[in-house]
Amino acid sequence: MFALIIREMEEEFVLIRQHDHAALSAALARAACDSFLPIGRFSAERLYAIEQHDRGWIELDETPIWNDAAGRPFAFEDYPLLPKMAYYRRGIQEAETVCPYAGLLISLFYTAFFEGFEGAQVDGFRKHEEVRQRRIRMNMRASAEEAALDMARLQLFDSLSLYACLNDPGTPKDQEHPWYRAGFGASRKLFPDRDILSAGWEGPGAVRFSAPVLKRELTTSLPVKRIPRRFAREIGIDAAYSGTSWTVEEITWLPPE
Template sequence: MKPMIIRKHEEGFILIHQHEHAKLSGDICSNMNKELFLNANIPDVVTAVYEHDRSWIRLDPQYQVNPDTHSPYSFQDYPLEEKIIAYTQGLDETEEINKYAGLLCSLHYVSFFDNWSPPESKSFIEKEKQKQVKILAELGHVDRKVIEAHLNILQFCDRLSLYVCLNDPGVPKNKEHEWYREGISHSESINPSGNMPIRTSWMSDYEVQVAGFPFTDEFETWIRYSRVSKEHVDSGVIHAEKIKWEDQRVIFRR
């Protein structure tokens, strides 16, 4: 069963694949001001951002409904044990593609958990921390401040992409998903306008204004989504071949 990024609408749900979210994240990263990368490993960071959702690629080509929420499983409520298996496989594959990208993605995924996380996550966290030590040894000297800056870029691109996915185009600021009403969390170091979070808002059905613009210029990209009716959801399983995809144009403005 595939985990999705999901938002509700009157007739059912909007579904967005995790890999579509990752593509949008990578497009965002490709357009960021190069000085934010501290003149180091720029192609590797871009690779990390494009690949950071690789974990979901191999999951079953169907979409099961969570019986507790009566909506398709999302990346948030996907069963933890299966999610950790997918995380591990995806991170191993990313490391094979690019060691530095593998390091950044491992750091990103470990940050999902804290001291209150379920016991099932402990082994995953420990193995990933061991992997991080191994990769650092293989890479040789890498400035910790550079790694922190690059991880922050990855997480900013992830959050800005999720802003696009979780909010209806054109939504008023006070009706946005609760994560974004006060700006993008932990984005202060990326904001060229000062030590404050970068704030986003939908200007139209396809334009997103970014206050605290960290990009070289305004740019355009696309993301694919599907509208799924409540009737399909009520069936318990939504088969991939029954889903019709549409393209959403997105322009990031100053």
């Protein structure tokens, strides 16, 4: 089943692989100011978590499946819960095998998705991951507070990348995806006494931050597939996906004016 990021346009679907989104998160993190990503004993592990946080989706990004109820391919938001949790757990385990502290951060990241959810399956996932989290914290001598802050940093760079994935380049502020129209909530966890971090498009190829997130101006590349809705209807989403070439969106990230 299919779990790409989908940017819905009037005449087309823009499809983005989860792992490419994570690579964009990591590109931004590598250029981040120390205030947003301070150097510390887990710096390398934190960056690995940012880069690998969606690795559980890699296999799922290969073959699209149509969601009749939504009138579009399945996306990560509406992917069925049980297989979603299984792939989350697999991605966490793969990351932990390479880098235990990264596995801890990704486990915290995914567990946070289910805050407010109820049910035996969610409870089982949460309890399993809480055992993992306690074990890694003890083995790494990492405090819960330290891990929570690093997870908030993961959430922030995930959100910065998703901002570019979910909004077509040049989208006016009042037409942006609703998740980030009012800013990036994860910045509140890092800087509770500051204004919420926000961003806005300046033309079709640039995003400007409201605060100095990056050490320098940065240009990134994001692979996308633009599939006309008509094409998907005529031959099916799987064939349309296979028959559409990847293109690249280049985005320049700018400091505040």
